[in-house]
Amino acid sequence: MSPETARAALDAVAAAGDAPLAIAETALALAVLDRAAAGLPAPETRACLEALDATVAAVAEAESRGVAPAAALAAGIAGRLGYTGDTETYDDLANADLIRVVERRRGLPVALGILYIHAARARGHRAAGLNVPSHFLIGVEAGERSGEARQWALDPFNGGQPLGSEALRELLRRVAPGAEASPAALAPVPDRAVLLRLQNNIKLRRLQAGDTAGGLAVLDRMRRMAPELPDLVHEQAAVLAATGALKAASGVLREWLDAGHGDPATRRALEDRLAGIGSRLN
Template identity: 25%
Template sequence: MLQFNDDELDQMTLVEGALEITSVIDPSFPAARIRLQLKQLAKEAEHALMDEPNPHLRLEGLIRLFYREWGFQGDQQQYFSSENALLDKVLERKKGIPVSLGAIFLYLARHLELPVSSVGFPTQYILKIDWYDGEQQFINPFDGEYISLRTLRGWLIGYKGPFCELKDEHLAIADNKDILARWLTVLKSALLREEHYTDALRCSDLALSLRPDDPHEIRDRGYIYQQLDCSHAAASDYAYFIEQCPEDPAAELLKLQVQALNEEPLTLH
């Protein structure tokens, strides 16, 4: 489990938090090497943009450097691959998803003293720039393009329905804890698709250390337990979800699952 409280997580960079959680999931993860690679990228960015005092132009230079010269890009062919959420693979392949690419970009932007921060927008992770004159801009870290408020409103309507309104809370700066929890959910889902159930279970346990008693996370852990033939542990997690979310459409189906799982003989692992 993570040995950090919420304040300690928020004092880290988002990248550092991601390195910590990945090291818990996979003890062989090369976190030290990744830190050196990130420091080298930061030095290269500082060297390339050291003569640009204008912060707006410095941001434009970082976008050009990151997405064009270095070639980082969103993985449109294998979006749901676990490699897109693992920073060693993202740096190696220069492909990722919004949260992994955005975390690296954010790390570099902070080194260049640019006012960039995280936003856990409902549809995906985005970056916000709060300029010193009060102007705000938003960047899609998947491709490095600026996003208008009109586009964000369209994303929200597509996600939540035609009567949803874009509110300030949708664009608020997010805590590292919340972003890391979403990152874990993405990684867990990818590992489940790839049938890496033991690693997925570690993701689920870590997510629950960030959001204890989350019924949806406990339901997902129940599914993982079921794949690992831990029938009674799966039944217990499903029962908790049913108790906490009785109106959820999945509850009735899970009741049948609980009954069947409780009839199976106890297996010790």
């Protein structure tokens, strides 16, 4: 996959909005662009695509033995292929880079979750990320032999096993106190939100490490996927302004406003931000 093809994939995400995406292939495009932003040559992606096919095959094999769909995801991806959460070097940037995740078979919850979503859908099941803060889970819906669909929540970071109601409540109590009482925590989220969450992990780590250029490159990719989101343009302008790049900060705000994004209240807030930066330029 070339950087040009990868950029086209992000433009397709922006056009699709909150519609379902080829989520794993788009995560691969993000990994390609991460290398391009660092001045590295385009990586060979064939092995990663083959690894995605292998997750589907491993899940299919488990299902062929009569394993229920949700358990088959765990048996195939975590059991047979050995994908698991990286508990030793959790903050390693490799854990949010799909190419490195499939090489190491280790990753962050959201990166592993993308593999599970990809395999589940390839097997004909509904799957999506869930709106759990702090720790990414996925939801899977599959038809049983009776023809009635069943739903499960899975934790890709911890072996992918389906979580019973008590295990789910305990996990939510641990990672997001109060969330166990909120149905919103288990609501499915669009694929684009999952990809933005993946990139947010990289952005935060780079900015925290003082890699402003790297953090801005991630924000560029996030904004390419979701150009209308005000929080992203706010953050990009703030990072630029903090480095003294006031003209660039003003430019990204002006571009967003000129595109007609946002409701009146949001636009006023960005106009005020733009005026504040303009006063510093003058």
